[in-house]
Amino acid sequence: MILRSLRWRLAVAMALIIAAVLAAAGLFSSITVKRELDHFIVTQRKNDARAGARVVFNARGEIIERYPAELSSYDIRLAPDGALHLTRSNESLVVKTPPLRVGDTNVYFLPRPELRAAAVRRTIDRRLVAGIGIAALLAIAVMMTLFRRVFAPVEALTRGARALAGGRLDTRVAVRGRDEVAELASAFNSMAEALEKNEHARRNMVSDVAHELRTPLTNIRAQLEAVQDGVMTADAKWLASVEEDAALLARLVDDLQQLALAEAGQLRLELEDVEIADLVERAVSGLAFQNLVVDVPRGLIVRVDARRMVQVLRNLLVNAIAHASQTVRVSASANEIRVADDGPGVPPEHESRIFDRFYRADPSRSRSTGGAGLGLAIAKELVELHGGTIRYERPAFVVGTPASSPAGQAASRRLGAET
Secondary structure (H helix, E strand, O other), X not given: OHHHOHHHHHHHHHHHHHHHHHHHHHHHHHHHXXXXXXXXXXXXXXXXXXXXXXXEEOOOOOEEEEEOHHHHHOEEEEOOOOOEEEEEOOEEEEEOOOOEEEOOEEEEEOOOHHHHXXXXXXXXXXXXXXXXXXXXXXXXXHXXXXXXXXXXXXXHHHHXXXXXXXXXXXXXXXXXXXXXXXXXXXXXXXXXXXXXXXXXXXXHHHHHHHHHHHHHHHHHHHHHHHHHOOOOOOOHHHHHHHHHHHHHHHHHHHHHHHHHHHHOOOOXXXXXXXXXXXXXXXXXXXXXXXXXXXXXXOOXXXXXXXXXXXXXXXXXXXXXXXXXOOOEEEEEOOOEEEEEEOOOOOOHHHHHHOOOOOOOOOOOOOHXXXXXXXXXXXXXXXXXXXXXXXXXXXOEEEEEOHHHOHHHHHHHHHHHHHO
């Protein structure tokens, strides 16, 4: 179970790498030192006497012979206990082997070079092991420090993801540095912010849909109960009132469905070359508003789905008429269509949200000032689906036609090929 953890798998891998490197370094160092030492010993043997190094004392305890000549650099002293002491700078050697008596002389044989070499090898091995141990401890300390720095933000991301999955959409993680983990933390925060925003929008939408459906449903239910109780008569006027509320419900459901399809990119566009003047003429047809000024020259061609674009213009016109004081003006050029009114306009604090679904600047939600609040949202989705743009410039809504930019033309051609 532990080995499934990324931390432990990396730790084991690093430990194996460190062990392999230290073992290789130690083995190579040991082999190299021992090989050089053996080479030195072989050379020493060739230079030494085949009988071995020796010191010869006479009967009076005086040195009468040193072999080899290198022993002359040693201070040689015979202790009362019979041990032979050889010293030179920081090097000392004690020979406790009894001498060999030859006539009236005593011959002390010094240890063979290989015996001293074995002691040297043991010393080298001990120091190599100690060095490798210290290096391993340092490597482990560095590894744990790096792991702590790397995995601390990863653990924070894990806790954040679990909190996010538990419904805490306000969860954020601290971003430190500029490495890949920091980029991942930034992406996590962006995702959490988008989820929180979408959840907030979803709750608002559900609340708005419930609010918009409640009024006509309440009206229909109240009128039905009034007829059942005998308070009202199911005459033509009553039927017309019920039909109006039912039509309102149907329009709201159709608008919601159309908006959902547009946002999902599943609306099928039937693109064709059409004059802007014809689109405007169809949009203003049937609107009961006297001071509607149309200033659209002939000959301006745009490739759009005529039915959808007429719906866009009608939504903008209905919105303009609802807020106009006296006049609504429609104008067009080769690049855009403009719908303006002489009303007070949208308050600056509401301009950034006028294309949001169910959003209305009028907090009272009066039907006389904006209906369900879906018209501008649908207009925006339909225009962008064509590859165009829509924006509010006080006091007008401006539709950038698809043919006004190469991107829009490419989008139109692509959509045309799909239909």
